[in-house]
Amino acid sequence: MDHLTNRYDFIRERVRAKQVLDVGCCGFNVADGRKRENFLFDVLCETAENVCGMDLDAEQVAVLQKEGHPVWCMDAQEQMPSFMFDVIVAGNVIEHMECPADFLGIAVDHLNPGGEIIVTTGNPYALFNWACIGMFGVPMISAEHTMWLCPSTMRRMASAVGLRLKETYSFDHSRFALARLAGRIRRYWAADWLFVLEAK
Secondary structure, three states: OEEEOOHHHHHHHHHOOOEEEEEOOOOOOOOOHHHOOOOHHHHHHHHOOEEEEEEOOHHHHHHHHHOOOOEEEOOOOOOOOOOOEEEEEEEOOHHHOOOHHHHHHHHHOOEEEEEEEEEEEEOOOOHHHHHHHHHHOOOOOOOOOOOOOOHHHHHHHHHHOOEEEEEEEEEOOOOOHHHHHHHHHOHHHOOEEEEEEEEO
């Protein structure tokens, strides 16, 4: 298990010159150009051969469609665009899903031979959460999250739908130096996980 200093650099290398699907491609107000410097969808478009996207936010999907991107408003737990992909990326969206195993089961059927699914998600064991428990008695949890994943639970869920957990990485995006240092000292203290899955 390695620690990533820059998740975007890692993802760029994995999607270079490939057919890619971005699940949850609208993470914020995509019409606000000030926020798009590290917008994952744009990062993918800069590197991959072709990028499709899907999201539940119809208004934000329409913005990307007007820009000429092949993006659809659909639920990844129910369906995906009728194409095959080399890489399917789900950046910090799986923890918002009510049926994440359904998403993974659909995703594996849309992978080309040798394809990968890259999933990033928050780490429930992050040092920041332990600090919140110590100070406030509870961890910091988004009201939109339905679950948390760790390497063990991701491995089990992936296996149940015909996937294998191929690689696991920790990474940090905190603006606090101490939090970033903690993730390097102990991987389970990092803010987030990045999982790479492949078909069995």
